[in-house]
Amino acid sequence: MVSTRAVPNLAFRRLRGQRSAGEFAATVRRAAREIGEHVACDARYIGRVEAGEIRCPNYAYERVFLHMFPGATLEDLGFSARESVRGRGARPAPPPTTPPTLHSDTDEESDVLRRVFMTSGTATVAAASLGLGSASATGLIALPAQRRVGAAEVSAVENAVRQIRLLDDRHGADGLYRRASQPLRAAYALLDAGTSARRGTLDRLHAGAGELAISVGWLAHDSGRFDDARSHYAEALATARLAGDPALEAHAFCNASFLARDTGRPREAVRAAEAGQRAARPLGSPRLMALLALREAGGRAWLGDRTGCEQAMGRARSAFERGARDSDPEWMTFFREAELEILQAQCWSALSDWPRAARHARRATRLQDPHFTRNLALYRAQLTGDLARAGTADEAAAAGHQVLDLLDRVQSSRIRGMLASAVRVLRPRGGPEVTALLNRYEELPPAG
Template structure:
């Protein structure tokens, strides 16, 4: 408990402790150059999500949304600056929505994704509009899989020849995930192929938005393995997940814990009980100090599926640790 309190205190003050993250004062008239500075700040703040959970970042990201909304209400603008700031609001609302989702604030997440969709539409930014739909698809999966697939399909319908390669890959892989969770194996595989093609067709020097720059071949391999796990195809899932996770640093504890949970799931489906227990244990260890509800949500049913094998040494040790 004391360690958790220390981690929370440290992360709460993290943004304020970094001089590069101090918000620049707004000029009398908001210019495009000023919006660029705010977008760079948003990119820096986004890096917090690499190492912290939504429970630690939500208020930071929500504060950015509220500040930008205040500027849009109160300030005057030079030509083009209002539209660009509105697009930035869409971007910030997506990040805050993601943190809300990660920390278990489902209603807040949906409201922020909807706000993002409206702002992206007002800014006439098809990439951010498509991503807002993809976020709504991701959030909808728990309650309404068909609606999630519909949202994800609509997000991919926003793709044009001008859509950056990482954005195309991101939208297609989220469509693949929605289809996989809904049991649509053929559609999931087609979407994964489209996502990989998007990355393969990336042009040297092509500008990628920071909010999609994290999508690379390792990320796509992980999503591919997750999809095959959901579709109960462990012989496909295990090799690609194992290879991708070998390249994934433990510093990204939340994400690695989540991805390990799908590897453990695939092992369990394949009847590899010892490997499933060992992998679940690694995921539990990584998730123990992260302010995110999602790893535990993923790992709880895995632990239940392993309980019938409690006479196995590895499973017994895992359950004793999890129940302590």
Template structure:
């Protein structure tokens, strides 16, 4: 069968979509093959529903899919759907986390991560435990300030990191990933000249950790989740090599949200808790940022008491944050971002009135430069409004962001828009819902 066309922006959001693409099969091709072997299985709509993640094929269909893909039947008995599907190359988190190994992983990753279009998490079962164990073995002293290299090329490069963070905030992940890849390639070449040891190398490894945080988050935003997890793990190793446990905790926090949104909240909680464990001596802004993320995972698990206890600790830390020094990457966690994270907890706990109040504060305080986050908050407000029965207000929030969602590159916000729109289906006869649909026809396609 002919290889179906895929653009460079294609994201394979489900392992089945990725696996059939490897064989050059379209959804229709796979449906036809199923129809020849399985009664009632030859419908493209079924394949589409499986790849949407909302429906799972029954075991008879899974056995036929396994036969088509060349997967041994006993693998189905060991792993649940969709984990038995071929997911492409999986990276290992095992091995000694030395600076030399980090450099080797960096060299193997540059260029490859930009091309990874898998929109699903591939981290194997047990890998999260290894990451948490490695983190706990690091030691949690606040990192020393590294001087030196004055006038060196690194001094010219380091100021580019805030610029890249701002660029990712302004334009979204899809447009920044190649820039991050080029910067990682450059820093990797500098590391080759330093011998992996000493203050200069530690400073460069810290730059790698920051770049991996930017590249990983850009990948999450664009929908490339497999690349994101690889960026985050590489960044953790670089933070370890650079002697910067705070940067490592930040990357654990990012990985935690990735796993929570990918339907693995227990793994997410393990990483979020590990990140918080070593922050007693960290700046209060960092403690607040990590603690509220742990609270958010408890909220996803509907563990309200644990969530509220942690929110209390985060609030106390935020009260101490003003005027206290913190790493550059933590400065974004201001009053607006804190209020938004509290709102996310209330949203997950279905405390919709509290969620809306926190979002009103976040929206009011949000800097204009962080427009993408502002869109996210409006989408959360729309969902809260629907849940509260205020359909007209929900439509107003959605109408406000339609041009920004349609014109932006944030896959996550497009997905959020569609999810909220599905909540409005029972109300589609109302005039303001019809007006929304007319304006958002391209997004709803």
């Protein structure tokens, strides 16, 4: 049996020099701000890197580290090559139509996840391994009751959240939702068993379980399972209220507002966004306030309240321009200028101002980081629809081809639905460019 013991990263430890882990973490955060990144780096993260628990950093940290040490590679910094961590060199890549499994792109702690999600304080619990183990490892396992919940269990919950977000960024939600529901059940089983945990550990566990509920809710939301999404968001909100966690409460309201907008309940979208802003106000994160203001703007746009929508978008832009802060939640790494632009595009689209919507969507596609494959496909789908409705058929067809180029890697019912809507608008327009897109669209295989 191959050992899974972590190997200390001595190269990275040497780079820290005489600075404490906390001082070095502050240096990392400053370097991130220099290049427009935001990472929630703290002494604990530095310690995990140096202990070898993080064999390869995620893309945000990679960009920051390579900025801090020009000319160095990840291997020079003591990390393993991304391909070796993800196991791609050991087996051929799956065909494009195969739904992504949750082991395919994990960056860190897969062994911890496999072990910890097979333990809990309840007598019988789902052995949730995020798809990292074999199929036979995902049944029901009987364990002794009253097992103490500690740091390893909490870290596994937190890492499950990060892994789901990474895979969603790369592949979309459709192939992930049902796999991700199992560790969510295990996380709440840990909460049920955590009465003997220290207060700090229990607070982290509540926050981690709530964030996991939101992540799984988002997978349901993006794959068109709206009732499931609503249930998961409500579960996260209840967890936040129980734990007195305003950050988790703001996140739950943020997603609930988005879901309400998408399901034709704009007044509820506005109310949820306003509740999220009240929860977020003491947290000192302008970027979080900006996102919540944009959620409010989206609801007001669907109500036809152009003035209220423009006011909310103005507040959002002002807050966004105040810049990133250390207090920004970790889950907000996706909220960059490109996302600011696409959310404004969606507001103008709801107000039927198609040319202005297309201008914002076009900027979003130009600004988007190519590592966020799912969002890149979504932004281009938004652009396709806005251009089609603005009467710019040829440019819309070109954008539609770019969406199709990504659909072998991204599985999202939401994006497919946006593209289908754009195609319906384009179909009567005719012309060789539109015809070519329609022909290619007709050959698109059904969602897996």
